[in-house]
Structures are given as C-alpha cells and as structure tokens.
Amino acid sequence: MNLTISKEQLISGLQAVQNVVSSRTTLPILSNVLLRAQGKLLELTATDLDVTVVCGVEANIKSEGATTIPVKKLFGIVRELNNPEIEIEVDEKHMTSLRSGASFYKINGLSAEEFPALPKFKEDKRVTLPQEKVRGMMKKTAFAISTDESRYVLNGIFLSLKEHKLTMVATDGRRLALVDEEVDVTEGSQGEFIVPAKAVSELNRLLQDKGEVEIRYSENQAAFNLKDEKGASTLIISKLIEGNYPNYRQVIPAEPKERVGLPREEFLHALRRAEIMTSEKSNSVKLSFSKNNLAITANSPEVGEARESLAINYKGKDMAIAFNPKYVIDPLNALTNDEVFLELIDELSPGVLKINGPFLYVVMPMRLS
Amino acid sequence: MFRVILHLDMDAFYASVEQRDHPAFKGKPLIVGAAPAQRGVVCAASYEARKFGVRSAMPSSVAKRLCPDGIFIPPRMARYREESDAIMRLISGTGAIIEQVSIDEAYLDLSAAYQRDDADASLAAAQPQAAALKEQIRAERQLTTSIGIAANKFLAKLGSDFQKPDGLTLIREQGKAAFLRPLPIRSIHGVGQVTEKVLLQAGIETIGDLQDYPGDLRALVGSFGPVLKRFGVGEDDRPLHLGEERKSISSETTFARDTEDRKILRACLREQAAEISAKLKHGEIGAQTVQVKLRYGDFTTLTRRISVEEPLTETADIYRLACHLLARDRLVSRPLRLLGLGVSGLGEAVFRQLALPLEVPGRRLEGGG
Numbered sequence: 001m002n003l004t005i006s007k008e009q010l011i012s013g014l015q016a017v018q019n020v021v022s023s024r025t026t027l028p029i030l031s032n033v034l035l036r037a038q039g040k041l042l043e044l045t046a047t048d049l050d051v052t053v054v055c056g057v058e059a060n061i062k063s064e065g066a067t068t069i070p071v072k073k074l075f076g077i078v079r080e081l082n083n084p085e086i087e088i089e090v091d092e093k094h095m096t097s098l099r100s101g102a103s104f105y106k107i108n109g110l111s112a113e114e115f116p117a118l119p120k121f122k123e124d125k126r127v128t129l130p131q132e133k134v135r136g137m138m139k140k141t142a143f144a145i146s147t148d149e150s151r152y153v154l155n156g157i158f159l160s161l162k163e164h165k166l167t168m169v170a171t172d173g174r175r176l177a178l179v180d181e182e183v184d185v186t187e188g189s190q191g192e193f194i195v196p197a198k199a200v201s202e203l204n205r206l207l208q209d210k211g212e213v214e215i216r217y218s219e220n221q222a223a224f225n226l227k228d229e230k231g232a233s234t235l236i237i238s239k240l241i242e243g244n245y246p247n248y249r250q251v252i253p254a255e256p257k258e259r260v261g262l263p264r265e266e267f268l269h270a271l272r273r274a275e276i277m278t279s280e281k282s283n284s285v286k287l288s289f290s291k292n293n294l295a296i297t298a299n300s301p302e303v304g305e306a307r308e309s310l311a312i313n314y315k316g317k318d319m320a321i322a323f324n325p326k327y328v329i330d331p332l333n334a335l336t337n338d339e340v341f342l343e344l345i346d347e348l349s350p351g352v353l354k355i356n357g358p359f360l361y362v363v364m365p366m367r368l369s
Numbered sequence: 370m371f372r373v374i375l376h377l378d379m380d381a382f383y384a385s386v387e388q389r390d391h392p393a394f395k396g397k398p399l400i401v402g403a404a405p406a407q408r409g410v411v412c413a414a415s416y417e418a419r420k421f422g423v424r425s426a427m428p429s430s431v432a433k434r435l436c437p438d439g440i441f442i443p444p445r446m447a448r449y450r451e452e453s454d455a456i457m458r459l460i461s462g463t464g465a466i467i468e469q470v471s472i473d474e475a476y477l478d479l480s481a482a483y484q485r486d487d488a489d490a491s492l493a494a495a496q497p498q499a500a501a502l503k504e505q506i507r508a509e510r511q512l513t514t515s516i517g518i519a520a521n522k523f524l525a526k527l528g529s530d531f532q533k534p535d536g537l538t539l540i541r542e543q544g545k546a547a548f549l550r551p552l553p554i555r556s557i558h559g560v561g562q563v564t565e566k567v568l569l570q571a572g573i574e575t576i577g578d579l580q581d582y583p584g585d586l587r588a589l590v591g592s593f594g595p596v597l598k599r600f601g602v603g604e605d606d607r608p609l610h611l612g613e614e615r616k617s618i619s620s621e622t623t624f625a626r627d628t629e630d631r632k633i634l635r636a637c638l639r640e641q642a643a644e645i646s647a648k649l650k651h652g653e654i655g656a657q658t659v660q661v662k663l664r665y666g667d668f669t670t671l672t673r674r675i676s677v678e679e680p681l682t683e684t685a686d687i688y689r690l691a692c693h694l695l696a697r698d699r700l701v702s703r704p705l706r707l708l709g710l711g712v713s714g715l716g717e718a719v720f721r722q723l724a725l726p727l728e729v730p731g732r733r734l735e736g737g738g
Contacts, residue, residue: 150675150693151729173724246727284721324722348723364723 001037001065001090007081007100009057010042014075016055016206016234017046020198021071032068034115035088037061046071047116051199053206054118054235066112069096077105119221119237125189126216127161131226133181134215135207137168138200140179140359143330145197146172153243156196161185169248175327175363176248193217194245199224199238206234252362253350256343258316260289264340267294268332270308274298275325277306284322284366289314289344298325321347322366328353331361371484371491374609375477375499376517376525377460380534382473383413383444386452389511398423398439405433405441412444416534449473452510459505463498468609476522478609488520488542496539503537519545523605526558545603550577557600564590576601618656619711620644627666627704634701634708635692641710642688649712655680656712659690663700664707673698680716687712689731696732 017033025031025048034045042059045052067090078086083101090096090109098105138157146154151173160167167180195203203224207213211228217240224236274285274296282300294312299305321344331353332340343352347368353361379385383401388394398418402425403409411432414423421436432439453472460467465477483494499516506514515536517528524545528538540548554573555565567589573579579601586594599605620641628634638661649656659681660674673694681687691710695701 148677149697150677150690150731152732153730171725171727173727173729174722176725176727244730246729248727251725251727322721350725362725364725366721366723 001035001067002062002088003037003042003059004062004085004087005042005057005059007078007084007086009059010078010086011075013042013044013055013057014071014078017044017053018071018075019205020048020051020053020202021046022048023072029068029110029114029116031070031072032110032115033071033074034066034068034112035090036066036112037064039064045115045118048198049116050196050239051202052116052118052235052237053202054237056233058232065090067094067096067109068112068115069107069109073107074098077103077107121216121218121221121223124216125161125191125218126214127166127183127185127189128212128214129166129183131207131211131213132209133183134213134224135204135209137166137179137181138204138207140331140334141168141170141177142197142200142204143334144170144172144175144177144361145200146170147197148172153194153241153245156194156241157200158192158194158245158248160192162190162192169245171246171248174324175330175361176251177331178248178252178360178362180358191217192245193222194241194243195222195238196241199236202236202238206236251350252360253343253345253352256345256352258289258314258319258344260294260312260314260316260342260344262294262310262312262340262342264332264335264337266310267340268329270296270310271325271329271332274306274308275329277304278325279303283324284368285325285328286320286322286368288318288320289316290318291315319344319347320368321351322368323351323363324366327363335359370480371488372520373479373483373491373495374519374522374525375465375479375495376519376522376529377475377477377502378515378517378526378529378533379456379473380513380515381413381415381419382452382512383449384415384418385512386449387442387445388415390448394440394442398436400429400432400436400439400441401444402432402441403429403443405429414439452512456506456510456512459509460502462505463502466609466611468611476525476609492518492520492539492541496537500537503535521603521605522607522609523558523600524603527552527556530556540603542603546580549601549603550575550580552576554579557597559593559600560597564593616715617711617713618645618648618715619660619662619709621662621707621709623664623707624705627706629701629704631701634695634705637708638691638695638710639684639688641708642691643684645687645710645712646682646684649682649715652715654715654717655682656687657681657714657716658712659687659694660711660713661691661694661700662707662709662711663695663705666704666706668706670707671700673700676714679722680714681712693732 021031036043041056043056045054081100081103087099094109094111096107096109141157154171158169164182165180166183169178206226214225216223220240222238222240226234277298279300279302285296285298288295292314294310296308337355341354350362350364384399387399399415400411400418400423401413402411409429411425411427411429413425418436418439423432423436449472460475465479468476479495483491485491485494495518499518503514506512513535515529515533517525517538519525519528519540520542524540528540531538553575554560554568571589573582586598622637657680658674658676660672662672664670675690675694
C-alpha cells in the first residue's frame, strides 16, 4: 500500500473514527484504525465491537492495500505535522512509514486480516432522511437517556418508524423527551429499535446540517450512512439494545389544568442562575405561578438562596411546583424556539414542556420540602 | 473547647468474667476459646495465661504448647453480652457522650463537664471521675478496667493500654509528642503486622522515628500516611461515633446443597431483599449501594457492587439491582454454596424526586438449571 494524502483529509478521516476507540480495550487490534486504500479513497475504520465508524477520504493512491495501526499514535503525529502533504507506505511486515517534509516515522501495525469484519445485514429495512432532521431530533431527546446501567433498555434512544412518522424517545424514568416527524417510510421498512447512547453520541458528532442519512436496520443492529453533498460518506454501524422499550405513551398526561407560555431564553438563564444556589441536598428549584408572574426560587441552607422574577402571561390560580433544575434546563438548552409552553396539573403531577412543533417533554416534579 | 476523652477497656474481659463466675479458675491460667484438639483459636486469655505468651486469635494448639497447664473453656457469648450491657449502663451513669466500640471497650466524651483554663487542667479535672468509675465497676461487677484519659481518641486508647491491667493513665497535651517518642510504632492503633513491617523496613521503629521521618509516608503506607503522621505527634480529631449508626445491612444464605438453580437463587435474593428493605424502612433510611456476594463450591468468594443516585428502600429495587449484578457479569457460572445481598451508603431516605410511572424491564437471571 502506498499513497499520498493531504494532512487536512487525513485529519478529517481520523477525527471521524478515532472517538469510538476505547482506551481500555483488552484486544490490541481494537486500538488500531483499519486503513484501506482503494480507487481514489482511503477508507478508515475503527470499532469497539459495539459501534463501528467507517469514513472515506480522498487520497492519491499509487498502490492499493490495507493495514492497521494504533489510531491515537497516528492521530497524534499527523495533528502536529507541519507539511500539508503526507506519504504513507506499508511493507509486508505491517510496518507503516510516514513521510512528510522533514518528518519520517515508522509505526508498528497489525495485519488488516486481524481486524474485525464489518457486520453483515441480512434483512434490510431502510429509510433515507435529511441529516439535519435526524440530527435535530436526536439533539432534542439524547439528553434524557438514562445512565443507570441496571435499566439498560433506557440506555439509548428509542426509534419508531411507523405510519409515515419517525418518533424518537428517551427517558431516565424521571423525565421523558419525545419528538416525531413525518417521513416517507415503506410498509416493509416499518419497525422499532433502540440505539445505544454511545452510537447516539457518535451520530450527534458526525451528523451534518446538509446531506442525507440512510438508515438500515435489522433485529440487532443498525447502520447510518451519512452522505454529504459531494458524495463522500461516513458509516456508523451499531449494535442495538435488546429488550422491550417501556410503554411511554402511558406517562404522557392527558389534560393539563394550566398552560403557560414562557420566553425560552429568559426562563433558561433565570434557571441557570438559580441552579447555582442549589446543592446536593437541596437540589430543587421552586416555580411559583401567580397573576402574570413566575417566581423561581432556590434555597440551600449551606449555600444561600436565589429569587428570580419573570413577567409572564398567567391568569390561572396560584400554584407552586418544584423541579430538579437540570431537568428543565436540559430541554431548554436543546431547543431553539423563542417561546415554550409549560403545562401543569398540580404540584405532584408531571409537568409537560411543549413548543410550537413536534416536541414533548414530560418531567416529574420534586416534592416541596 | 478542650476535649476530654476517656477510653475504657475491660481487662481480659471474657476470662475475667469466667474467673469471677467460677472462683475455682481464680489465679489460674485460663484460656477461653476452642479446645486444643480442635482447629479453633483463643478468644481471650487470663493474665496468668498471658504470662506464658498466650494471646487472643492464636491457634489453641499453639496456646496448649506454650501453656500446657492452661485451663481451656468454651466461650459463653450470651453471658459476656449480658455483662457488657450492665457495664455500659454504669458508664452511661457518668453523663458522658458514649461510643461503644466493642463488647468490652468504649470511648467517653466528658468535655462538656470539665472545661478548665487550659487543656491539661481540663484533663486533670476528669481524673477523679475516671477513678470513681473504675471503682464502681469493681464494686458492682467485680471486674477490673483500664482507662486512658487524653484530649483525643488516639491518645486515650494508648493510655488505657499503658498500664494494663487495672490502669489509669492520663496523657497530657503538653509534651505529648515527647511522651510518644520512645514507644514502638506497633503501639499506634491501626498499625498492624503489615504496616509495621513496611515501617520497620524504612527504619521506623519508634514513634520518635516516625516524627523524624523526612519522606512522604504515603509512599510507604498509602492513604494512611497523613493520619499516621498526625498520630505520631499525638494529633487526632476523629469525633465519637454515636448511637448505633449502621454502615451496612446484609443478609447471607448458605445453601444446604450447592445450587445454580435460577428459581432457588431468585427466591433467595427476593427474600434477602425483602429482609433488607424491612430493616431500611424500620430505620427510615435508604441505601445507595447494593452488593452481592457469591461463594462457589470451592470456597472461591467474590463480591460485586453497584451504586445508584437515589437512595433505595424498596424490595423490588434492591432485587432488581442484585439480579443485574449477577446477570451483568454472568456470575452464576457454576453452583453456589452461598449467596449474600447487602446494602451500604446508608443515609436519610429522601424521595423528593418523583418517578414517571414507567414499567421498565430489568435483567433477569437467565439460563441454568
């Protein structure tokens, strides 16, 4: 294998794949990136066996071939090179020579044959969507993914492709984020699956605002093929979380008593400030609604107290409800709308945050102390 | 406030109770513990037996060799507990704040009663009451005790050991570092065989050597280093542990026959979880860590633990996490002799955060017989 490649191209390829490599792997080959030179492309692949990322970048290939080398070492060297052009040559002993200007490196590698093969798909359910749409939906739900490993079905985003709708749901058992969008999906490609948090975070990193993503999925794995306008592509393949996602519809409250419009930015900043006055022991903020006013208060004996006042349009009866501030800040951070709506029943029932659009967020309150 | 701490230690407690109850044993080398022919150890030895070098925790066979005329009797724990309760009642008559360390040992904090112009005057003022307490225990229980008086727990314990049996030692604040200098490092509570060996190898034989040691003790004894350094100069600010504050609650089952039958194991865990949950609820506390303990047929024993954010009290939650631990690491790979479940990280059970009414499936103990 022998090729020349621009520093810029190689870095963009390495950046796309190197994140999935675990630093605590017991299999040495999993610390390596698979380099395959073919046609006009250098294809880079990295995997932790759960999530695999493949990225193709343009290169000037003199002779085709493949090898694997430690990705952190390669990335570390390339990032610091001065010269914009890099020549890569691999000998039959998997020794990679790197030449760039006055720099010369030899890196020990392992045979490409030892690298785990890409998972194969038998049945192929597929749908193609704009990347921007998928990215936006993931951003609006990912923050609610549970990190409690004992409730592993919640450790990812639930995707449902049904009745011309793509729905994404994430919950940690205390709050739940849901977003759905109209999509074109054929009868045969309908289905549901749970994408694990690690794949979600890779997707959040790699999805762009342009181009399309083709999603293919089967019983236990899914592939996301990200194609930009120029035709270059990045492929993310992930194992799926096996198990039944809980019936989330049942936790969405039916009839709110009050619906309050709130200026998102103002509300968000007030909460962020008030949060500073919470502590591990008193980790709640209290929202007190009265005529045309929302008071946000936080109070922890060992830290101090906060009081924020927001002018709002509220005509309902006075009520107070307490939330973990993080659980309200998270969705407000993920949204971009000017106005959000908070629907409430009473101080012990779930609150619902909505926008003028396909988004719904259910959050359980905290008992007022 | 000047601290006035007493450490009270019953002299050769089990043996002394036996000698009192059985006048025939008085003045004889009495060894409470397993008979020499059995594989057990010595629980306690009278001072007459100690002259021969008999110590507690020594194999009875060794004790027999050292002291061939020793009288071996089995321990009567219920009797000692009863005696301990009677003595603790006398101690609580002093009005001190009390930390009972074990069946025959307690710390008393008398700071509130003896505030004088300086630290040493305060200690000296408490001496008559300490002497009176010793006399009262002798008169009412016919047993001797040793008491150390000092400004902290470390020195008080050192003091009670200083002139055993029937001792009363006051360690003054002034000159305490000099007082400590000639003592062997082994006399520091917490320096056991292993630590002693490490210190001796570093040339530290006396507390004086410890005081003069120029290096970082952490390199020798890890996190114990800073504490050891402070003990070396007689400094210790540990408070008394009050009440019967529990650090963990656990339950273990040894099976009549080794088993890997999932049904039996599940039933066992559920029962243990229920027992633990009942204790948590009784104490109005919650636990943040769940631990399982497994012992296989060959006595290989291992434990696995998991911590959660919110305190647990419910049987179902404790059971779910226990199953998760077993399933996650596939621990039931062969028949178990013993299965244990425990919780720690105990604290106030505050459930201020309400949960969504979701039914989330947990891992199950699958497969096997």
